[in-house]
Ligand SMILES: Nc1nc2c(ncn2[C@@H]2O[C@H](COP(=O)(O)OP(=O)(O)OP(=O)(O)O)[C@@H](O)[C@H]2O)c(=O)[nH]1
């Protein structure tokens with residue numbers, strides 16, 4: 001709950017009783033009447049308040065009036081009062097104070113448990129939230145796991161535990177955060193048990209030094225050479241698969257993250273027999289992740305799997321930072337790379353499709369806020385809920401509109417394809433995993449200038465060129481979007497029109513990266529995707545590229561031959577491509593022994609698309625960028 005939203009209850013102060021909001025004139029009047037009570041007025045008691053008498057509530061709510069010196073972690077009086085209330089109730093009592101020394105929350109638990117109220121994540125300029133938590137405990141012993149988790153999750157300035165016996169404070173104990181050491185240990189520092197009157201009186205200096213420690217442990221986010229600020233991030237691989245499989249996935253996720261502008265600060269891998277339905281990870285690992293996030297000031301955690309909407313919400317609640325999954329990362333990457341009208345449309349459409357169910361997932365939380373009491377059938381809808389409904393409808397409308405536009409563009413492409421087919425030029429399509437060198441090969445063969453770069457998904461839009469093979473036979477060659485393992489379904493659907501381009505191919509030149517240790521898995525992934533797209537009937541020529549990077553190319557041959565009958569090993573960067581042309585000729589001739597000499601095509605016909613609002617030359621520019 002936000003301090004500004006808090007209502008103060010009826011209260012009696014001297015001659016006047018007030019009910020109203022903090023910011024009213026009445027509140028100012030009370031403040032003037034009672035300066036020693038500080039500027040905060042009665043807020044609402046939170047937590048497990050059931051069964052409390054009105055007088056007990058009122059006594060606790062009076063704690064809101066306390067105001068401490070900024071430099072004092074607590075005062076002996078406040079410690080005594082908390083012990084008194086807690087001892088009388090036989091319940092744990094907690095208060096949160098901000099850096100100015102004002103009480104922002106008062107809450108109760110039962111004899112053993114107490115939970116922090118829901119807080120909006122905030123920072124006091126550094127890693128820490130600017131809130132300190134004073135809490136009573138009725139038992140001896142170390143800080144509980146729940147206390148430590150709350151400390152990390154909410155990035156509290158300090159936790160001061162007050163051991164209560166009867167109605168007296170017995171000792172206090174400070175717990176604070178600290179950067180994890182090199183072995184990844186110890187995000188908390190638990191202080192000794194001290195006499196209750198010995199409270200810290202140098203809080204601001206202590207916090208300044210603590211923030212400095214964090215800064216030293218992990219400097220702020222780096223920037224790229226072009227000045228872009230990278231977002232500090234953590235990666236997580238969790239699953240039931242063997243550990244090496246999880247680690248392999250993480251390797252690729254690292255590349256995706258880098259491409260999407262994330263600065264990977266730490267990684268967590270966990271193999272589990274059974275995944276937790278809410279958080280996938282076990283509790284201990286969630287705590288580790290929290291500690292890493294705090295130490296490195298990570299702003300986002302990326303999971304190497306698809307997260308259900310409710311899992312994403314649960315994890316964000318636990319970690320207090322942005323949680324994304326692999327699909328979202330790929331979508332972000334595509335969004336950064338899209339250049340043409342159709343490309344941008346496809347990516348936006350995929351992003352909205354992805355967001356829609358997630359909006360529904362958050363709807364539960366919104367419903368609670370909006371619906372309030374009496375939630376159930378027949379209740380009136382809350383403001384949050386109505387807004388959600390409108391958002392959902394808008395998103396659906398926008399998706400429908402984009403799909404219409406995409407299908408129109410797809411239709412145009414189809415017409416061009418038909419025209420090409422009439423001219424009977426065979427279509428040779430380059431396909432393959434992302435970053436294997438398709439565009440480099442395409443440029444080398446056709447003399448085109450398609451962006452070829454050491455980054456994932458450098459090319460999103462299909463580009464077509466014609467070229468004469470050594471025999472004189474002309475073919476249309478196409479370069480397409482790179483594939484990736486488990487290509488997100490939303491993306492596949494949105495790119496269906498682009499991938500349609502492959503449907504009329506006479507031959508798929510499946511390019512793989514010979515220097516890549518993962519090439520076997522990646523070839524399988526590409527084949528699986530081709531099958532999903534219904535393109536597995538088209539003959540495939542498997543070509544291993546980047547031969548120049550191999551020290552002993554011969555060692556690869558046995559593997560190559562297990563994957564295809566007549567695989568080829570080439571380098572798109574150097575050496576001859578004659579063998580590749582020969583193979584392509586052979587394959588085409590096998591399909592159509594009687595060669596047909598086609599007429600020269602109008603280059604316009606080879607434009608992959610003619611979107612609205614883009615002239616042909618602009619389009620070419622966009623495609624070749
Ligand atoms: N050493 C070497 N590098 C290559 C070769 N072919 C491509 N590359 C490099 O591999 C990287 C990726 O090349 P691209 O042609 O962009 O790969 P792509 O398959 O089109 O990638 P996406 O469009 O991102 O799917 C670039 O840095 C190329 O310079 C090759 O034969 N040898």
Ligand SMILES: [Mg+2]
Nearest residue numbers: 438439458459
């Ligand atoms: Mg490319």
